[in-house]
Amino acid sequence: MPNYTSKVPKKIYPVNPQQSLKENIAAVLPLMYDDFISLAGSVLSSPNPKNLIHRMRINGKPLRYAMEIAEDGFGKEFKNCFNEVKKMLELMGSIHDCDVNISELEIFLKEIRTDNNKDNVEEKISTTEIEGFINMLKGKRKELFGNFSDEINKWRKENFKERLIKSMNN
Amino acid sequence: MARPLKIRGINYEEPLGKVLPRILKTRFTEMMAYENDMLKNKDTESLHNMRVSARRVQAVLKIFRACYPQELYNINYRKLKSLLHALGEVRQLDVFTGTVKEYASALKGNEKRAFNILLVKQNKIRNQKRKLLTERLKKLNNKGFREKFAELYI
Numbered sequence: 001m002p003n004y005t006s007k008v009p010k011k012i013y014p015v016n017p018q019q020s021l022k023e024n025i026a027a028v029l030p031l032m033y034d035d036f037i038s039l040a041g042s043v044l045s046s047p048n049p050k051n052l053i054h055r056m057r058i059n060g061k062p063l064r065y066a067m068e069i070a071e072d073g074f075g076k077e078f079k080n081c082f083n084e085v086k087k088m089l090e091l092m093g094s095i096h097d098c099d100v101n102i103s104e105l106e107i108f109l110k111e112i113r114t115d116n117n118k119d120n121v122e123e124k125i126s127t128t129e130i131e132g133f134i135n136m137l138k139g140k141r142k143e144l145f146g147n148f149s150d151e152i153n154k155w156r157k158e159n160f161k162e163r164l165i166k167s168m169n170n
Numbered sequence: 171m172a173r174p175l176k177i178r179g180i181n182y183e184e185p186l187g188k189v190l191p192r193i194l195k196t197r198f199t200e201m202m203a204y205e206n207d208m209l210k211n212k213d214t215e216s217l218h219n220m221r222v223s224a225r226r227v228q229a230v231l232k233i234f235r236a237c238y239p240q241e242l243y244n245i246n247y248r249k250l251k252s253l254l255h256a257l258g259e260v261r262q263l264d265v266f267t268g269t270v271k272e273y274a275s276a277l278k279g280n281e282k283r284a285f286n287i288l289l290v291k292q293n294k295i296r297n298q299k300r301k302l303l304t305e306r307l308k309k310l311n312n313k314g315f316r317e318k319f320a321e322l323y324i
Contacts, residue, residue, distance in 0.1 A: 007251050008243070008247050012236050013236065020184060021181075021182045021184060025182075061229060068226070097265055101266055104266050108291075112284060126280070126281070127284065129284060
């Protein structure tokens with residue numbers, strides 16, 4: 001099993017046990033949003049940002065779960081922001097699933113091809129369908145990434161962070 | 171994905187120090203409630219739900235880290251992380267297998283051959299990962315994981 005001795009979070013958010021839950025959430029959510037969105041530029045500009053998008057998604061999960069706790073503490077616009085964060089993370093999850101599935105299939109394809117090239121193989125296994133599946137997933141991934149890119153740009157245009165902060169001030 | 175349990179009696183105007191134990195206890199209890207069904211291995215949903223619940227617990231610890239004594243926090247966070255890792259290893263295989271099965275279901279006869287080989291291979295790996303997960307959970311329970319974690323919210 002991996003060694004977990006060094007795997008505690010480095011980041012410490014400025015929470016205050018004496019202040020209300022609501023005040024604390026209002027203070028930390030913009031910071032958590034910054035942690036999440038800080039990787040967006042690199043993700044969108046990198047040619048093959050598999051690991052970056054995964055890291056960005058990992059950064060987004062505490063934001064999502066914090067908003068979940070706070071959901072009933074603020075108004076309608078907060079709920080709208082929460083739904084958008086959820087949708088964004090679900091989209092990133094689908095992209096990640098494609099990345100993992102493509103990677104696993106490519107490893108398997110390599111194994112099949114290696115076995116097929118052995119001298120003593122009785123009957124070669126067709127790789128056409130696996131190749132077709134990989135291509136299908138790559139197409140799906142491209143489409144999902146396009147949607148993700150559109151959503152991030154929409155957030156930038158409408159200043160999502162400002163919307164989030166305002167939604168907690170009402 | 172299972173919806174989270176409502177945190178009973180939560181008052182957003184109350185001090186964080188007063189509300190936080192209730193939040194953490196709700197999230198932790200919810201996570202452990204999936205343990206029995208997950209161990210029975212009847213379907214993939216209970217494992218998925220336990221993993222999502224564990225992520226919720228992890229999030230509470232990450233966000234409100236400053237409220238906890240460092241040593242107690244570190245011990246429990248690391249144990250939770252080890253459980254999350256073990257759950258994640260199996261979940262990733264479940265997602266992949268589900269995707270492969272769905273795609274292969276539309277194929278006929280010989281077209282499925284490579285996929286059948288793949289599914290047998292994945293099933294073998296899954297069984298190994300599940301065994302590791304079960305062992306991890308057993309080890310955590312034997313070392314008083316629940317009791318130790320409860321010190322964070324009592």
